[in-house]
Amino acid sequence: MTATTNMSTDHTRATADAAHTHGGGTVPESSRADRRSSFELADFPVPTGREEDWRFSPVDRLQRLFAGDLTGTGPVVTVETDDAVRVERVGRDDARLGQVGAPGDRISAAAWHSFGEALVVTVPKNHVAERHTMLAVNGDDVTAAAPAAQHVLVVAEELSESLVVLDHRGTAELAQTVEIDVRDGARLTLVSVQDWAEGGVHVANHRARIAKDGHLKHIVVTLNGDVVRVTPDVAFTGPGADVELLGVYYVDAGQHFEHRLFVDHAVPKAKSRATYKGALQGDGAHSVWVGDVLIRKEAEGTDTYELNRNLVLTEGARADSVPNLEIETGEIEGAGHASATGRFxxxxxxxxxxxxxxxxxxxxxxxxxxxxxxxxxxxxxxxxxxxxxxxxxxxxxxxxxxx
Incomplete structure (x- = not known):
């Protein structure tokens, strides 16, 4: 039985560990706060696999997405929703796009650089949706001539309540951006299901910001595909905001499923919970879970916890699990993490x-x-x-x- 757990303590650092000056404050040298973010593709060299963000990834299987020339036809998106929810298809020059945050790696920057049209879903102020909004992303008619880029923006306006589901099926080689804007007092559940056909390659960056008293339940379900990598990035902009990050994955022989979370606590009295569970079976099945939580100096009253569990069902499967917690203030409600990988x-x-x-x-x-x-x-x-x-x-x- 091969079961690998990567939970090294050198990734969990407090301010006193190898600190240096950054932006007027003191942060660890390898702090997530130091990671580059940019809309410019040239700011991100082509990864070699030695970089922290890519050290577990099969970079040889992602070369066409690294190239940045994402000119292919993307999967077709069909939308079903209630009448009050606004759905628009807009050009890349729409001023609402790119406001949630900047890309943090080369493929995310390539996705931003390459998309031509974006889908914008807006839940109006005070609206309580009677039914869920379904975004069916279907790649059945997509040819593999060139990889594609796709951009989705979901806006939950003040005091709204809604459920949005992205359901990915068929075949694709796709770099995708999903922007999530949860405004004051809004409650949004966003579900992303990756159920691709054999050979599907999907790299998605979900960038979320949550305003005062807003709540986001973010659910990732990864079931099929060749290589699937989902990176949710969460930032809080007002006190009382909270996020619940849930994930389930089932990895078969030869598949690589990777989930990398980053929660940036930069305001007081915000809360985050992350719970991911996965099962692996078959030779070469590989899962990666990385949970980065940064509690900045100004984020007093933070309450955070992250958990990852992996069940290895057969020989030849490998699970890498790395929880990272950085704390720059001692005035917090609580912070912790747990990770385990094992057999039956x-x-x-x-x-x-x-x-x-x-x-x-x-x-x-x-x-x-x-x-x-x-x-x-x-x-x-x-x-x-x-x-x-x-x-x-x-x-x-x-x-x-x-x-």
Missing amino acids: DDEQLFYLRSRGIPETEARRLVVRGFFAELINQIGVPLVQDRLMAAIEEELSRTMGAAS
């Missing part, structure tokens, strides 16, 4: 088998239980049903071989 719990299997349950069915029950706690937190029946059906399909297909 032998005690659980023994307990179930001692009660007459066959080993194959016992393994299925253990996997269901592993995901159940997180799935029940999602609170979106549409997503929960879809996720459970996908997990059941994976278990039906593979549990016999794994027993």
